[in-house]
Amino acid sequence: MDTLNGIACFIRSAESGSFAAAARVLGLTPAAVGKNVARLEAELGVRLFQRTTRRLSLTEAGEAFRQEVQGSLDQLNGAMSNARARTTGPAGELRVALPNAFGREYIVPMLDTFLQAYPTIRPDWRFDNRPVDLIADGFDVAIGGGFDLRPGVVARVLAPAHRILVAAPDAMEGGPRIAKPGDLKGREGILIRSPQTGRVRDWVLSNRYGAEAAVELDRRIVFDDPDAACHAAALGMGIALVAVQSALPWIERGRLRRVLPDWWVEGGNLSLYYAAQALLPQKIRVFIDHIVESFRQQDLSERFNALHPTVL
Known part of the structure; x- marks a missing residue:
């Protein structure tokens, strides 16, 4: 079991780039993870990691070993878990x-x-x-x-992860009617910052007939949380572009209404x-x-x- 523990510590350390991160996943201390990896290296007779004060990096031998054992370890853990499940659930x-x-x-x-x-x-x-x-x-x-x-x-x-435009019902009563995507120009927008890039994407609207149009809302408010965007829109602060699953509870409660219901953004x-x-x-x-x-x-x-x- 010592060898198996060492392999598990090695794999998780390779995935996360540090003993500390591997320790959090495995429920051990960083020192224990480091010792298990050191014992494995001694047993194999090769250095698996180049160690620096900031990060671990795999040696050539370490990368080759990782590729050979990764799938086997996952399969073994799965088999052990499933064997226990046959008796305990x-x-x-x-x-x-x-x-x-x-x-x-x-x-x-x-x-x-x-x-x-x-x-x-x-x-x-x-x-x-x-x-x-x-x-x-x-x-x-x-x-x-x-x-x-x-x-x-x-x-x-x-x-589907469609995105739609929504606003407070009262907010849509005043001002020029929004009947086509071009009517969004000059309207105050509540937009979501991408959690991956930290940027606001330039989204493109589509309809069922295959037409496309840019979202030309003014960037009035930028949030990183879609529920906050819905809340701001329900308070009349502008038109929000959010995923359907985020807008749906607000629409069902009557707090938000769809803007340009024939148009949406394909969000994967x-x-x-x-x-x-x-x-x-x-x-x-x-x-x-x-x-x-x-x-x-x-x-x-x-x-x-x-x-x-x-x-x-």
């Missing part, structure tokens, strides 16, 4: 990363029935609008959009992300199945579509 800590408001509004309500079915699984969830590095940060699952699909990561699509997909493994641990598999089934039962894939009657 799926169990253990389930680390999930998900966006703030979306996670609270849609995913947290799905948790109760999941825990009733699998009482020995312990959720450990991080709410953050920024995409995570699934493997390096030690998460079992991430939910969201805009993730880089890196080697070794699988994406399972849950719903809302997906579940997890590591590609031949033997996926049961705690991850049952969670994925539960979320997919909950989306189906609540018709969320259709409700998050910009053409669904709820948001038109």
Whole structure:
């Protein structure tokens, strides 16, 4: 087991670039991780890392060893987890990363029935609008959009990630009517900063006939949180461009109304992300199945579509 522990410490350190980050994932101290890696190096007779005060970097031998053992370690961990699950059921800590408001509004309500079915699984969830590095940060699952699909990561699509324009109903009563995308010019906009780049993207609107038009709102307010953008729009501060899943609760409560309902922005997909493994641990598999089934039962894939009657 000492060798296996050493390999696990080596792999997590290689993924994260430090013993400290690997220790957080493995539930050990940085000193213990460093000692386990040193023992493994002594056993193999090669140096696996070049160590500096700031970061670890793999040696040529270390990179070759990582490529050879990475998949085997994941498969072994999955096999061990699944073997335990045959007698005790799926169990253990389930680390999930998900966006703030979306996670609270849609995913947290799905948790109760999941825990009733699998009482020995312990959720450990991080709410953050920024995409995570699934493997390096030690998460079992991430939910969201805009993730880089890196080697070794699988994406399972849950719903489209359309973006729509919304404003307070009262705010749309005064001023010139907005009937086409060109009418947005000069209107105060509430825009979202990209969590990946920190910039505000130049979005392009589309309609069902394939036409396209630029979003020409004035950049009045910039937020990094879509729920805050919806709140500001509901207070009459401008027109917000947000994902359907962010706007939907506000629309259903009558706080926001769709602007240019025939137009939307194609924002990719809302997906579940997890590591590609031949033997996926049961705690991850049952969670994925539960979320997919909950989306189906609540018709969320259709409700998050910009053409669904709820948001038109």
